[in-house]
Amino acid sequence: xxxxxxxxxxxxxxxxxxxxxxxxxxxxxxxxxxxxxxxxxxxxxxxxxxxxxxxxxxxxxxxxxxxxxxxxxxxxxxxxxxxxxxxxxxxxxxxxxxxxxxxxxxxxxxxxxxxxxxxxxxxxxxxxxxxxxxxxxxxxxxxxxxxxxxxxxxxxxxxxxxxxxxxxxxxxxxxxx
Amino acid sequence: xxxxxxxxxxxxxxxxxxxxxxxxxxxxxxxxxxxxxxxxxxxxxxxxxxxxxxxxxxxxxxxxxxxxxxxxxxxxxxxxxxxxxxxxxxxxxxxxxxxxxxxxxxxxxxxxxxxxxxxxxxxxxxxxxxxxxxxxxxxxxxxxxxxxxxxxxxxxxxxxxxxxxxxxxxxxxxxxxxxxxxxxxxxxxxxxxxxxxxxxxxxxxxxxxxxxxxxxxxxxxxxxxxxxxxxxxxxxxxxxxxxx
Numbered sequence: 403x404x405x406x407x408x409x410x411x412x413x414x415x416x417x418x419x420x421x422x423x424x425x426x427x428x429x430x431x432x433x434x435x436x437x438x439x440x441x442x443x444x445x446x447x448x449x450x451x452x453x454x455x456x457x458x459x460x461x462x463x464x465x466x467x468x469x470x471x472x473x474x475x476x477x478x479x480x481x482x483x484x485x486x487x488x489x490x491x492x493x494x495x496x497x498x499x500x501x502x503x504x505x506x507x508x509x510x511x512x513x514x515x516x517x518x519x520x521x522x523x524x525x526x527x528x529x530x531x532x533x534x535x536x537x538x539x540x541x542x543x544x545x546x547x548x549x550x551x552x553x554x555x556x557x558x559x560x561x562x563x564x565x566x567x568x569x570x571x572x573x574x575x576x577x578x579x
Numbered sequence: 580x581x582x583x584x585x586x587x588x589x590x591x592x593x594x595x596x597x598x599x600x601x602x603x604x605x606x607x608x609x610x611x612x613x614x615x616x617x618x619x620x621x622x623x624x625x626x627x628x629x630x631x632x633x634x635x636x637x638x639x640x641x642x643x644x645x646x647x648x649x650x651x652x653x654x655x656x657x658x659x660x661x662x663x664x665x666x667x668x669x670x671x672x673x674x675x676x677x678x679x680x681x682x683x684x685x686x687x688x689x690x691x692x693x694x695x696x697x698x699x700x701x702x703x704x705x706x707x708x709x710x711x712x713x714x715x716x717x718x719x720x721x722x723x724x725x726x727x728x729x730x731x732x733x734x735x736x737x738x739x740x741x742x743x744x745x746x747x748x749x750x751x752x753x754x755x756x757x758x759x760x761x762x763x764x765x766x767x768x769x770x771x772x773x774x775x776x777x778x779x780x781x782x783x784x785x786x787x788x789x790x791x792x793x794x795x796x797x798x799x800x801x802x803x804x805x806x807x808x809x810x811x812x813x814x815x816x817x818x819x820x821x822x823x
Binding site (some may be wrong): 561 | 590591593621622625626627629630631633634637638640642644645648
């Protein structure tokens with residue numbers, strides 16, 4: 403459906419464009435943070451509502467994605483502060499089946515997803531920010547209050563861990579043979 | 580850059596386009612180009628796997644929530660403004676009523692309101708004697724400290740609103756001018772007024788307030804009568820000592 407621009411102020415137009423352009427990536431990031439479809443949807447809603455209230459702070463369209471990712475991370479942290487979820491080691495957790503209910507769930511993608519869900523938070527979060535958000539080490543470091551070197555190490559270890567989880571010598575070397 | 584650095588960097592940032600990395604990839608004979616290619620394929624797989632399906636209508640639901648919240652906010656804001664406007668109106672109405680009440684109880688208003696029952700006094704033309712004038716003031720325990728003005732045709736003690744007053748009429752240039760002296764009612768400063776067809780002056784004297792008013796009298800006449808009554812009540816003004 404084509405957006406209606408008549409009588410819509412520039413702020414509203416900017417917001418709508420941002421939602422349509424970035425909500426999918428933001429949802430995926432939320433999903434990999436929370437490992438729950440429902441929580442991911444709530445997080446995205448909250449993030450965009452907060453973004454609407456602070457939209458004037460966004461000066462550069464290029465910065466929209468990292469900005470939203472940062473808001474979502476904070477919302478996620480708040481959610482956990484509020485709900486006091488039990489923290490369970492990832493290896494013992496069970497992801498929602500619904501997330502993989504699509505016909506795509508077969509072969510390599512499903513295996514990589516399973517492996518992703520088993521990654522510890524400290525690896526999965528920067529990896530999702532890099533892969534889904536297209537954020538550089540410096541940007542992730544700034545968003546997470548860490549040193550770029552530490553982020554680089556986490557990203558390296560995240561991929562190593564993934565490859566180990568996926569098994570096989572070829573995977574250890576960097577992917578499919 | 581050596582192969583170990585290259586592979587560490589590619590392991591952390593496979594999509595990096597750093598020229599140093601790309602230069603090493605293109606020049607290395609130790610298999611770094613193959614490592615880079617495998618890393619790219621793994622990254623393709625990773626990106627595909629992380630692109631979990633997005634719920635249908637997510638963007639629309641987000642926009643709906645935002646629009647609904649915004650509408651609610653607008654309604655709340657409008658109600659707040661209406662409440663503020665209503666409060667302001669009440670304050671203004673209260674202030675208006677207070678002002679009106681204060682105005683109705685002002686000496687000029689009371690003086691004008693007193694006149695309909697004394698209209699006959701304006702028609703008298705026979706001058707009174709000084710003794711008669713002084714006797715009229717004596718009724719209010721007031722004494723004249725100066726000579727009574729010429730052409731006084733009426734003097735009587737009466738009530739102006741709640742205030743005991745001396746009501747006098749002076750005829751000057753064939754125009755009746757009313758003088759109401761309210762002993763004990765201290766004013767702060769002289770003021771002019773115009774209401775209900777009456778032009779008047781409210782003059783603050785040492786021991787009371789004098790209201791001089793007339794319908795259609797000239798400014799000259801009003802000034803002369805006001806001066807004459809002030810001199811009669813307070814005594815002649817002291818002679819100014821001029822500089823040589």
